[in-house]
Structures are given as structure tokens and as C-alpha cells.
Amino acid sequence: MPIADPVSRLATHDSFMPFRVRLTQRLSRRRLLALGAAALLAPLIAPTRPAAHAAPAIDWPIPPPDARVGLQVGHWQIEQLPEDQERLRGQTGGSGGGYREVDINLTVGQRTAALLTAVGVAVDLLPATVPQGYLADAFVAIHCDASTSAGISGYKLARYRDSLIPARDDALIAALGDLYGPATGLRLDEGITRAMTGYYAYNARRYRTIISRKTPAVIMELGFLTHPGDRAVLVGQQELIAATLALGLLRFLIADRPARDEARWRTIDTSRFVP
Numbered sequence: 001m002p003i004a005d006p007v008s009r010l011a012t013h014d015s016f017m018p019f020r021v022r023l024t025q026r027l028s029r030r031r032l033l034a035l036g037a038a039a040l041l042a043p044l045i046a047p048t049r050p051a052a053h054a055a056p057a058i059d060w061p062i063p064p065p066d067a068r069v070g071l072q073v074g075h076w077q078i079e080q081l082p083e084d085q086e087r088l089r090g091q092t093g094g095s096g097g098g099y100r101e102v103d104i105n106l107t108v109g110q111r112t113a114a115l116l117t118a119v120g121v122a123v124d125l126l127p128a129t130v131p132q133g134y135l136a137d138a139f140v141a142i143h144c145d146a147s148t149s150a151g152i153s154g155y156k157l158a159r160y161r162d163s164l165i166p167a168r169d170d171a172l173i174a175a176l177g178d179l180y181g182p183a184t185g186l187r188l189d190e191g192i193t194r195a196m197t198g199y200y201a202y203n204a205r206r207y208r209t210i211i212s213r214k215t216p217a218v219i220m221e222l223g224f225l226t227h228p229g230d231r232a233v234l235v236g237q238q239e240l241i242a243a244t245l246a247l248g249l250l251r252f253l254i255a256d257r258p259a260r261d262e263a264r265w266r267t268i269d270t271s272r273f274v275p
């Protein structure tokens with residue numbers, strides 16, 4: 001399946017022509033990168049072989065044994081947030097072009113979970129409410145952005161600003177971003193907000209119901225539903241998005257394993273000597 005081309009979609013609307021020219025210039029190098037990522041990921045998402053012969057189309061990396069990943073579906077069942085996060089219960093998420101982000105977050109989360117589960121990773125598909133002290137090898141909060149301006153585009157990745165394991169969080173950000181931008185053609189939006197670096201699911205200063213501070217965690221905004229080009233990818237390329245997230249997570253899990261093991265060893269060692 002070819003990569004969605006937001007530029008050609010925009011080209012059908014004359015009012016977007018000036019923007020289209022700028023976009024074409026800016027994305028030309030990115031397009032080249034996208035071709036590489038597409039070549040890697042295309043066999044994953046192209047339904048070229050019958051389900052009966054569902055051998056892996058590419059060689060997925062083998063995850064470490066006992067790997068566990070939490071995928072949080074942004075805004076899903078947000079009305080059920082616990083008391084300490086009560087004030088957030090009305091944040092039902094953004095929308096654009098008739099699409100709600102919570103629906104896209106859920107589909108992408110489910111598809112990513114299916115891909116990871118198929119290669120042996122234990123996956124928890126989590127709603128807005130996270131299990132207190134949730135411990136896993138990686139946690140990704142899946143969201144989409146919305147803006148009052150249709151010209152704003154791009155994806156974002158961020159971690160907790162007060163993280164105890166910033167290097168591991170950043171490695172997870174890099175693993176996801178290295179694939180996502182080139183594969184989707186979406187630009188990296190570096191306008192990280194305080195709401196992202198202080199996201200409630202890991203904000204230890206503000207809330208009780210948060211994941212374990214030992215779980216590498218990021219929040220990802222997949223793109224802007226209010227931007228026509230971004231929305232074309234978010235709505236029409238969910239299998240590709242899921243494949244990039246799954247592959248990025250697998251690469252992170254493999255690379256992070258020594259750090260994870262060392263962290264666990266330290267915990268055991270400490271508990272042995274500290275009363």
C-alpha cells in the first residue's frame with residue numbers, strides 16, 4: 001500500500017495551493033526518508049498474501065522475554081478518572097473533519113497491541129485511568145491534536161519533565177520518532193506543551209493515580225485532526241501508524257533491556273541491605 005500523499009490531496013483544493021508549494025519544498029528530503037521507511041514497512045501493511053499463509057512479511061525483531069508494554073488510549077473512558085483527577089473528566093479530546101481523536105486513538109492502540117502481541121509482547125490496552133503504580137517496560141499515551149487553525153500540522157513526542165529515568169524515556173522517544181516521521185511523511189512539531197511534559201498519567205507532583213516512575217513513558221500526539229494532510233494519514237493510514245509504533249517499541253525494548261535489568265538488580269540489591 002503506498003504511503004498517503006497529503007500533498008496530492010491538498011492539490012485538489014485551489015485554496016491550499018500556496019501551502020502546497022511550501023509543503024512540497026519542506027518535505028522533499030523527508031519524502032526520501034519516507035521511501036526507505038515505506039520499503040521496510042510496506043510488506044507489513046499490504047494485504048498481498050492470504051491470511052491462511054500469514055507468515056511474518058518482514059523479520060520483526062525478537063522482543064526480550066517477558067516484555068510488557070502499556071498502550072494508553074487517550075481520552076478513552078475519561079469520565080471514569082479517579083477523584084484526584086476529577087477535574088480532567090470533561091476532557092473528551094479533540095476532533096476535526098468529523099473525526100474524534102478518541103476513536104482514532106483506540107483503533108491505533110488496538111492495532112499496535114495486536115502486532116506486539118503477535119510477536120510475544122504482553123500488552124495492556126489502557127483507558128484514560130491508569131493503574132496506580134503501573135509497571136511495564138514501556139508506556140505510550142496515544143493522542144491526536146486539534147487546533148483552531150487548519151494550517152497547524154505535525155506530530156509530537158514528549159516525556160515527564162521531572163522523570164527519574166529521562167535517558168530511557170528519551171530513548172523511547174527516539175525509537176518512535178525515528179520511524180514515525182519518515183514513514184508517515186508528517187513533520188515533527190517541536191512545540192511541546194506543559195500539558196505534555198506534565199501529563200497526568202505520570203505527573204508525580206500533582207496526582208496519586210499515576211504509573212510507576214520506573215516505567216519508561218512518553219506521550220505521543222500522532223498529528224492534527226484539524227489539518228487536512230495530517231488527517232488523511234490519521235484516518236487513512238492507521239495500519240502504517242500501528243506498524244511504526246510497534247516496530248519502534250520493539251527496537252526500544254531490545255535496546256533498553258540492559259538498563260531495565262540493571263534498574264531491577266539495583267532495586268533487589270538495595271532492598272537486601274536497607275531495613
Ligand SMILES: [Zn+2]
Pocket residue numbers: 074075093094101143144145
Ligand atoms: Zn488528546
